[in-house]
Amino acid sequence: MENQNVPLQPVNIEAPSLEKPKNFYQRLSAKQRKSIIVIILIAIFLPIVTAVSLLATRINSKAFLPGSIVTPIPTRTPRTSPTVGTIHGNPTPPPISTPSVITPTTVGNVSPQITTTSLPMAFAGKPYSATMDATDANITDVLSLTATGLPTGLTLGSCASITNSGQITCTITGTATVIKSYNVLITATDNQGGSISKYFPLSVVVIPVQSGPGGIEVVE
CATH class of the missing domain: 1.20.5 (Single alpha-helices involved in coiled-coils or other helix-helix interfaces)
Incomplete structure (x- = not known):
C-alpha cells in the first residue's frame, strides 16, 4: 500500500468572542x-x-487603660533635716522649786464709827458725866477719841477698850462753869490712819430753882 500524500488544509479555529x-x-x-x-x-x-x-x-x-490618665504629682516641700549639734560641758540640772507661801490678801482699812448719838446738857456748877462710844470693823485696830470745844471745866477723861474688840468708850467729866451752848467736835481714830469726826451740841444751863415750903428756894 502506497503512502499517499494528502495535503493538509489549514483549519481556522475562531476563539469565542468576548462581549464588551x-x-x-x-x-x-x-x-x-x-x-x-x-x-x-x-x-x-x-x-x-x-x-x-x-x-x-x-x-x-x-485611653481607658489603667494608668493611661496622667495625674500631676503634687510638689512636696522638702523637709529640712534637724541640725545635729554637740553639747559641750555638763548639763545643768533643773532648779528645785521651793513651795510658795501664799500671803492672805489684806482687806482695806475701814474707818471707825462714832456710835454715840447725842450728849446730855450740863448744869453750871454741877458735876457732869457722859460717855462717848466708837467702834471699828477692823477689830484688831486700836482706837482713840479726842474732843475739841468742850465747855470750860469739862474734859475727856479716861477711855476703856477691850483688846481685839474694835470698841472704845471714853468719859467726859468735870463741872461746867460758863452758861453757854457749845458745839463739841468728837474725833475717832484708828492706828491704821482711819478717822471720823462728828459734832455734838452741848448746852450748859443754870440749875433750876424750885420753891420749897415757906417760899424757900431749893437748888438741887
Whole structure:
C-alpha cells in the first residue's frame, strides 16, 4: 500500500468572542445593575470602614487603660533635716522649786464709827458725866477719841477698850462753869490712819430753882 500524500488544509479555529463590558452591563436589568453597584461599593469601602473602626477601638482601649490618665504629682516641700549639734560641758540640772507661801490678801482699812448719838446738857456748877462710844470693823485696830470745844471745866477723861474688840468708850467729866451752848467736835481714830469726826451740841444751863415750903428756894 502506497503512502499517499494528502495535503493538509489549514483549519481556522475562531476563539469565542468576548462581549464588551458595556454591552454586558447594558443587557443587565436595573435590579442587577443596583446589586453590582452595591457589591462594588461594599468591596471598596468595607476595608476602609473596618480599618477606621479597628483604629478607633485601639485608641479608645488605650485611653481607658489603667494608668493611661496622667495625674500631676503634687510638689512636696522638702523637709529640712534637724541640725545635729554637740553639747559641750555638763548639763545643768533643773532648779528645785521651793513651795510658795501664799500671803492672805489684806482687806482695806475701814474707818471707825462714832456710835454715840447725842450728849446730855450740863448744869453750871454741877458735876457732869457722859460717855462717848466708837467702834471699828477692823477689830484688831486700836482706837482713840479726842474732843475739841468742850465747855470750860469739862474734859475727856479716861477711855476703856477691850483688846481685839474694835470698841472704845471714853468719859467726859468735870463741872461746867460758863452758861453757854457749845458745839463739841468728837474725833475717832484708828492706828491704821482711819478717822471720823462728828459734832455734838452741848448746852450748859443754870440749875433750876424750885420753891420749897415757906417760899424757900431749893437748888438741887
